Amino acid sequence: MILEPRGSKSSVRTLEKFLSEVHDTVQLLQKEPKGFRGRFKEVVKLRSTADEISKYGDRIRELRLNVMLAAKMEMNFHLAKVLPIVPLNNVVAAPNINNCPPASKIFHGRETILARMYKYYAEGRQKKKIFLLHGLGGAGKTQIALKFIEESTQFSDVFFIDASTPETIATGLMNIAVSKDSGSNAQDALRWISRTAEEWLLVFDNADDPKINLHNYFPCCKRGNILITSRNPGLAVHAGAHTAVSDMEETDSVELLLKSAAIDSTQ
Structure with a gap:
């Protein structure tokens, strides 16, 4: 029945x-x-x-x-x-986000992973912090990263880069250089990032290709924040912290379905 x-x-x-x-x-x-x-x-x-x-x-x-x-x-x-x-009060100014897609409106769950990320980046802000989200394709790594970006308030600049190929990485870095009036290529962007005093976050999304040496695209500095999403857990050698992203729990899946249905009913 x-x-x-x-x-x-x-x-x-x-x-x-x-x-x-x-x-x-x-x-x-x-x-x-x-x-x-x-x-x-x-x-x-x-x-x-x-x-x-x-x-x-x-x-x-x-x-x-x-x-x-x-x-x-x-x-x-x-x-x-x-x-x-409902009126929105005490709205916090959003960071300057470069080429970053919005988080899903129906994002739900993953509180444990997000809490770990908030804690990791909040500690020792004068150090270089690298966090890796790894797991199978479609597990939700990118959406977790986008939700973290959306809710975090500690970064003045967020740079989101498609890291699926060397070409997309170079293009993403070039866009940073142009947007900051600091040059026109990847090296110009990395130089600007390494010298700025701002609290920045550099996101390498879909860094799945093991042939790419991602470390070559890290700014040469002792501080800053990097977030990587990848199917390759081997990238943990570059990270100060990492976590595996698996399928959602059944209860979270039901909540996500209900939230999606509620949003559809208002459109």
């Missing part, structure tokens, strides 16, 4: 009706003579009857899950309608 998400009240009424029927049946059985109950227990031992009872148990659990999902979806729908009209 799969409930359509018509609302939590309808789901609750269906569950209450089903449980009431089960309760009435159990009470009726308890009123029967002991001999009858004994014979009933023998019947229950039969595989066919036991399977039927197991199916009812599964159905009750399924109903309970649907009630919880319907209630959560209803809350998200209302929340999505309220948030656009």
Whole structure:
């Protein structure tokens, strides 16, 4: 019995009706003579009857899950309608972000990884900090990086580079040099980054090719911040900290689905 998400009240009424029927049946059985109950227990031992009872148990659990999902979806729908009209106070100025795509509107979860990243970059700001997010393609490495960039307030400049090939890296660095009026090639960009007193973050996204020596594209300085996303865990040799990104937990996946549904309903 799969409930359509018509609302939590309808789901609750269906569950209450089903449980009431089960309760009435159990009470009726308890009123029967002991001999009858004994014979009933023998019947229950039969595989066919036991399977039927197991199916009812599964159905009750399924109903309970649907009630919880319907209630959560209803809350998200209302929340999505309220948030656009809530005034934003104490807005922090965004950093100067170079060529960085926005984070997904339906990002959810990954709190443990993000918390570790915030802590790592906040400690010892006068040192060079390199953090690696590694994992299979599609695991969410780039979205975690974008969410970190979106929520972090410690960087005055964020430079986002497609590190899939030497050509894309060179182009990304060249764009930095041009945007800072410091030259027109990759070396000019690295020179400017290494000399600036600003708190910068250099992001190398999709650095998957093991043939690329990524270290050649790091600024030659003793301070600064670098974030790498890659399928190659071997890049951990360059990093002061790293973490593996795997598939989302089931509960986070459900939350992400509900958040996506709520956003779609407002568009």
